[in-house]
Amino acid sequence: MRKLACVIGGGVIGGGWVARFALMGWEVRVFDPDPRAAERIGAVVKGAERALPMLFESPMPKPGGVSYHATLAEAVQGASYIQESVPEDLDLKVKVFQEVQCHCSCDAVIASSTSGFRPSQLREGLERPGQLVVAHPFNPVYLLPLVELVQGANADPYFTDKAEEILTGIGMYPLRIRSEIDAHIADRLLEAVWREALWLVKDGLATTQEIDDSIRYGFGLRWAQMGLFETYRIAGGEAGMAHFLEKFGPALKWPWSRLTEVPDLDADLVKTIADQSDAQSGNRGIRDLERLRDDNLVAILRALKGQGAAAGKLLKEQDDRLRRPLGDGVPLVTVRRKVPVDWTDSNGHMNEGRYGQVFSDASEALMAHVGADQAYIAAGNSYFTAETNIRYRAETLAGEDIVVETRVALGAGKKLRLLHEMKGANGDLRATCDQFLLHVSLQTRRSCPPLPDVRQRIEALASLHDRAR
Missing domain, CATH: 1.10.1040.10 (N-(1-d-carboxylethyl)-l-norvaline Dehydrogenase; domain 2)
Incomplete structure (x- = not known):
């Protein structure tokens, strides 16, 4: 289903909204009369393209397109979510909302990024006041998940609920503010x-x-x-x-x-x-400081993600939402991701241990694909790696996109052999891994044949991949 958002105002916050929506697969229409708006927003999106995918192990959705429009009427046409991020001037904001309602769908969420005004102030003179909510984010919007969602008195809960669903879907944490107050909570x-x-x-x-x-x-x-x-x-x-x-x-x-x-x-x-x-x-300029800030936030958020705590728990949930089935390709694409900053060594490239993690993630994805998933493990069965042989072909830097293609070279009885190739965005080979695994009973901790369903799927993949060689 087509997902279309509109962002009004292309400053730091507006640009962050554009980046967050676009990188989560939404088409974004932008209205900002400043002739340099596209240049400013482009710089923000470029930083977000590098940083946001580093938070996730799952592949990101295909980015949505960003378009710039000469009139507000054109920008809001067909949008299901409209985010206002103009300067903190109450009269200006109210005027913008009045014009938005003249041209937008009656079903669209109209949200304000205001850091201080109450919804009741922003609804003055609106034909459909219940359509407007406050959704106040924090900079950088594309990394920090908190958004203060304020409904206020005499609002229509339909729009608050819809806003919460949409914001959650793009990986944010909508915190409902129970009463409208100046400057909200944070x-x-x-x-x-x-x-x-x-x-x-x-x-x-x-x-x-x-x-x-x-x-x-x-x-x-x-x-x-x-x-x-x-x-x-x-x-x-x-x-x-x-x-x-x-x-x-x-x-x-x-x-x-x-x-x-x-x-x-x-x-x-x-x-x-x-x-x-x-x-x-x-001597660090603003762009240097923004990159340092983003790298630090990525590392902190990933550390919290490893513990499943605070904002890290939210990231794990978003990872699950982003995860997609592997499909039936030959070879199987088992990993598709961006290299995060906390995976690099003193030389600035991905360290040896992380290559092992990437190939381990690839085999985990294949295991889930054939049914040897968490439920299978909980029932007392699993595959254990007995031997790996990794060859390093080229360095890989933080922020680079990588994929892993996996072939089942052997799938007979309790034995499983996987051949992984890690490639860069242009298809250049970065590393290979020859991985040999044995199926194990978790009760006896000894090797044994897999259960029939898993064995059948493994053997079918081995046959398919052998024919494709």
Whole structure:
């Protein structure tokens, strides 16, 4: 089924939305009157094309096309999801929504990226107010999964539910905000930390780098996988949160913070912060910093994915949604993916252990294909690798696309031999693996014949692949 989204506004957030939808297989229409919009969005999409697929073991869907339109009316035609990302100007946003409703489908979701306005404010003067929801994302939209989904009072739940389904389908985590409030949830928390940080710089108590270091080397790492309350729950020990609040609650009344005051961002403070920030970043430009940020986020998110925790659990679920049957090709394409940044060694290319993982993933995919899947293993049967012979033909770098083609060279009784070829996007051979496996009973831990259904499928593949040689 054709999936069509429209993005209005092509700044950093709008470009991120374009990239997220397009890389998850949606066609995207863009409206932005700025003549440089396509150039800006293209740069964001290029970064996303490198980073987002690194999060997944499953192949990505075929990317959707991105088109740019001269009028808003043309851009919204036929779209089932419309994401507004224009500047934070209430009058401008309302005007945009009024024009959108003149031309869009009555069934389309209209969502705003606003970081501060409430849905009730944005619905002023709309013919169909219930059609609009707030879907506030975080930069970079193509990597960070959180989107604050705000329905507000007098809304139509149909559109909120539809938005949640669509956003989940592109790998995001729609967090429903129970009541509409200014700045939702996350930005309120960020604003509190930001305000305190500005005072620390203004009062000469810390530099921008010292503040950033205190976050990235300390509580930021805890927050990334456990949030705020669960972090403090652990700090309370066996007695839990009640003990923590009893012990540290009185400190909230101590004069540590200046959260109730806002520093005057005069020329001197702006210059101080800007100079320190420039010095902190050194000679790295914005694109360099974006790439560093993306690589770091990919590594952190993949680490969480390995533990099935926090945002990593979400990635595992999206991997399952992206996974497709192998089909009946000869040879079978058992792996199709992008090499992630955490697979490289000091030379910058994929290390030897990861080649073994790629070929292991290939054999796992073939096992599932013939029925030797998790249910088969749970019933007490499996294939164990007895021997592998890997030959390295060419280096493979982070961000490169790879495929593995697998042939069944032997499938007789308890013996299975697989021949894998790992290739680059252009079909160039990167590595080969000759893998010999034995079928094993997990009760006796000894080799034995596979169950009849699996044996029959293995033998059929071996015969088919032998004829195709």
